Amino acid sequence: MSQPMLTRRGALLAAGSAALLPGVARAQADWPNRPIRWINPGPAGGAGDVLSRLVGDRMQARLGQPVVVDNRPGAGTNIGMTAVARAAPDGYTVGLASIAANAANKWLYRNMQFDPEKDFAAVGMIALVPNIVVIPPSVPAQNLQQFIAWARAQNRPINFGSVGAGSSQHLAGSQFQVITGLAMQHLPYTNSGQMNTDLIEGRIDMLFQSISAVTQMAQTGRMRAIAVSGADRVAAFPDLPTMQQQGVDIVSTGWFGLCTPTGVPEPILARLETELLAAMEDQGLRDRIMAGGSVPRRMGRVEFAEFMAAESARWRTVIQAVGATAD
Template sequence: MIRTSRRPLLLAAPALLLPRAAGAQGSWPDRPIRWINPGPAGGAGDVISRLVGDRLSARLGQPVVVENRPGAGTNIGMTALARSAPDGYTVGLASIASHAANRWLHDTMPFDAERDFAAVGLIALVPNIVVVPPQNPPRDLQSFIAWARGLGRPLNFGSVGIGSSQHLAAAQFGQITGIEITHAPYNQAGQMNTDLIEGRLDVLFQSISAVAAMAQGGRMRPIAVSGPERVPAFPDLPTMREQGVDVTTTGWFGLATPAGVPEPILARLDEALAASLQEPDLRERIIAGGSVPRVMRRAEFAAFMRAESEKVGAIVRATGARRG
């Protein structure tokens, strides 16, 4: 059981004759493209948006303007995307929150994640690592489970919010192990990390970029990867599955547009994204930021998001988590 106690940036190719909007003709793109990031400046989604937006700009021959529209667990930014003109000049960052978790967490939604968007492609998986305070005895996942069962109280853990990949991974862990855990949502990762280091939290399922330096410096102890595979930043750290607990929930980012964008524009975006993700420099920079680049084309990405939504729905229903 689990209980739950705008900064635009211009980024700098032959044009393709395509419809700009219903009944209009023109070359696309012939003006800047807006990229909506439904998260805060400086977050993992912001970093991914700017890295990939820069490469799309080079391939498409027009600036890509990244606009941060955070709030309501990505719903504010994604509502703006869904309501944008379907002309190929507005794209946005889809995630496990916007396209898998939120429909199960909110009583009402301002958009339908499947009907109101068109999938372009997956960009990267964003695995979390499980970290504990260095002063506590557990050194691997099984010793942590044994320690937790002997506490005589629920485990305390934090995340960046209900429906985040950190929250969902911890919830899945509680379901599988039967360990009761208490969730504390945070607005800032920095305070959450401090509370773990000082022992006010027992465990974090935290993004690699947020804790890598502290984990490598001994200020917190990594004990597992929450995701289906090991990660380049911690190649010797086994996954939870390798340690006997089949938690595979991981974050991810992909590219989407409003529904109704003309097929030739979607095809060109798909091609440009896939080609960009094959560039060694971009791949290295995504990895350095704690994510794992992954090419997944339009149809496969759409199917992936549907499957993720069903998986997350089962976790949310089991925990009873709600945003209201």
């Protein structure tokens, strides 16, 4: 092909690209003009589902378009977050980032379908989710140190349950194993209700369980709460000391935030961040988050991205120390 023809062809391509730019700009300026899908990679009724709906409702009011929660549980949140990673980067699909998919799973699963650092763009944090340590009433321990002493006296590994590999409960138990040196066995469950029943009946020895999932059972004595895993005491159990206050240097909390697929245009990403931060200032929303046992945390996208990177490095050390795997 001759040079003049190449030149003319290049000019035509450039002109075509320039013609598209106003349309792209209009699409970004008009965003959102249809419903936004919010993928929760956990089960319906779980902490992530509750937070997705609470925050999604506030975002919907601010954005003027429906925010529809789409629960995609399975594979330790990997199924749902794979769907987020593969979605069109147009701002109409967002996902609930978590300690599992965005920090721990990279070190637990050999065959991940996404890269948590490359395939998502951070929008902001929503909440920290501390757990409480609960044990069966049949175990003769009233606090954490007594439980550790009891566990050392058993001629077997102590088992603990969680809602799955990479969950905050699993990671807290793994960290407890590293810090105390106890022999422990992780038992993953797909049904939180069955896990609670097995604890009450003494088939498992301890749980790091979300506060909302066990408050009534612990307050009525069906299971015994002996510690909080977070940095501070919690409103539902104001007299229950943290693990640190009982001499075990662990602060372990789950967390949730908002992300998009990588490649969402900057104006849309900035708008999502602005509206999330504004929603998180709503005291009514914050009160409802706290009533569910979580701690609201307002954090923008740069800080949230740095937080997730630090969490990934932190849990890599713990996971490798105990040799945990999920596949």
